[in-house]
Amino acid sequence: MGLEIGTNPMDMDAIAARLVADFAAALTDVRVQEPDTVVARCDRAAFKDVARRLKAHPEIGYETLNFVAGVDKVKHLESVYHVYSWKTNTYLELHVEVPKGKAEIDTVCDVWPAADWHERESWDMVGIKYLGHPDLRRILLKDDFVGHPLRKDYVDLVENHPHA
Amino acid sequence: MGLMRYPKLEHFQEPNVITTTADFIFSWARSHSVFPFTYGLACCAIEMLSSGFARFDVARYGMEVFRPTPRQCDLMIVAGTVNEKMAPVLKRLYDQMSEPKWVIAMGACATSGGPFYDGYNVVNGVDKIVPVDVYIPGCPPRPEALFQGLLELQVKIQQHKFVAETPAAVRAGDA
Numbered sequence: 001m002g003l004e005i006g007t008n009p010m011d012m013d014a015i016a017a018r019l020v021a022d023f024a025a026a027l028t029d030v031r032v033q034e035p036d037t038v039v040a041r042c043d044r045a046a047f048k049d050v051a052r053r054l055k056a057h058p059e060i061g062y063e064t065l066n067f068v069a070g071v072d073k074v075k076h077l078e079s080v081y082h083v084y085s086w087k088t089n090t091y092l093e094l095h096v097e098v099p100k101g102k103a104e105i106d107t108v109c110d111v112w113p114a115a116d117w118h119e120r121e122s123w124d125m126v127g128i129k130y131l132g133h134p135d136l137r138r139i140l141l142k143d144d145f146v147g148h149p150l151r152k153d154y155v156d157l158v159e160n161h162p163h164a
Numbered sequence: 165m166g167l168m169r170y171p172k173l174e175h176f177q178e179p180n181v182i183t184t185t186a187d188f189i190f191s192w193a194r195s196h197s198v199f200p201f202t203y204g205l206a207c208c209a210i211e212m213l214s215s216g217f218a219r220f221d222v223a224r225y226g227m228e229v230f231r232p233t234p235r236q237c238d239l240m241i242v243a244g245t246v247n248e249k250m251a252p253v254l255k256r257l258y259d260q261m262s263e264p265k266w267v268i269a270m271g272a273c274a275t276s277g278g279p280f281y282d283g284y285n286v287v288n289g290v291d292k293i294v295p296v297d298v299y300i301p302g303c304p305p306r307p308e309a310l311f312q313g314l315l316e317l318q319v320k321i322q323q324h325k326f327v328a329e330t331p332a333a334v335r336a337g338d339a
Contacts, residue, residue: 141285142249149284156284163251163292 008088012038015060015090022057026050037091047096048106054083054092055111061087065112068119070126072152079105079128083112098128107133125150187326194264195321196226198314201237201261203254205244208271208304212243215307222307225314234260239317240294241310245273245280246287258294266321268313269296272303279303 010018012032019040020030026046033039042050054062062083071078077098084091098105107130108115119130120139127148130136138145146159158164204212215222222228231237234257246254258267269290272278277288290296297320300313 140249145248145285154284156282160248160284161287163248163287 008036008090010059010088012036012090015088018060019092023050023053033093034091036089037093039093039095041095041097044096044098044105048108048111050094051081051108051111054094059087060085060090062092065108065114065118066091068108068115068122070122070128070150072126072150074152076100077103077126077128079122081108103127104129104131106131109133124148127151187324190326191322191324194324195318198225198227198239198266198317198321199237200227200230200239200241201234201257202230202232203240203242203257205242205246205250206271206273208243208274211304211307211310212241212270215310220307220311222311222314225311225318227314234258235262237261238265239268240265241268241270242274242290242296243270243304245278246290246293247283247285248287249285251287251293254290255293264324266297266317267294268298268300268317270300270310270313271305272301275299275301 016030016032016038026043027040030040062085064084066082069080079096081094122128124138124140269275274290277286280286281288298313298317302309
């Protein structure tokens with residue numbers, strides 16, 4: 001109580017250590033990357049549960065989802081979540097690996113409602129399917145667009161240029 | 165055909181009469197009361213609205229009344245990149261404009277796709293969708309370039325013939 005806005009009562013290494021201790025099974029490669037950012041990789045199967053617990057964590061509590069990004073890492077895809085903790089004024093960057101063959105991951109719309117449009121954009125551009133999303137439609141491209149253009153192996157299709 | 169020669173103020177120092185042609189007076193009036201449609205799609209829109217403010221002041225040409233509805237406009241200034249999702253919307257809005265109507269493709273994107281010509285979702289020129297009267301090069305064009313485009317459009321509007329050259333041509337056209 002009575003915390004000044006913008007201050008961090010915890011040391012960054014303490015935050016990382018706390019995450020390792022509490023999420024040992026799911027989070028790997030936890031490290032402090034920036035003065036205010038912890039980066040971690042998360043197991044895909046455990047991700048939904050981790051998201052719920054990260055939000056409800058009593059001391060760190062990542063209440064806010066800033067954005068979701070889809071990334072094509074060529075060998076696999078990645079869904080990257082940037083979440084923010086008001087209690088510590090720090091960020092967590094959560095990388096979840098998604099295989100290309102079965103590009104599916106659980107939605108976090110019911111944990112952080114802000115994920116709605118971000119997951120639609122990631123589906124639209126990179127083609128990661130968010131299971132359980134309430135309305136997984138394309139958001140930027142037209143509805144009958146073929147393919148996902150930010151995939152590295154995307155080739156421009158004639159079908160996508162009806163006005164050429 | 166260049167711009168028309170206008171009567172000068174000193175011709176009106178005493179009560180006077182002007183004789184002119186119907187073509188001249190109607191196209192003169194029409195070309196100086198163009199209502200542009202607010203169709204800014206990208207950075208060209210910044211130059212377009214900059215040209216509307218006091219420093220450049222498009223009101224000098226009688227074209228300052230930008231309307232946000234196609235039904236009150238007769239000039240569509242396509243200022244920016246048209247993508248495949250916007251294309252049917254643009255076509256529909258063009259169809260809703262009342263005749264006579266003109267289109268200016270402002271900048272490289274609206275002219276040919278510009279720096280995004282090989283993009284996955286870019287229409288390579290608005291002329292693939294609607295007929296274009298004037299192309300303005302630039303990325304983005306400065307307000308002065310837009311004004312030159314507007315003056316070129318005025319020349320084009322003034323070439324319109326309201327009165328048929330011979331009555332017989334009208335009858336042949338009607339039949």
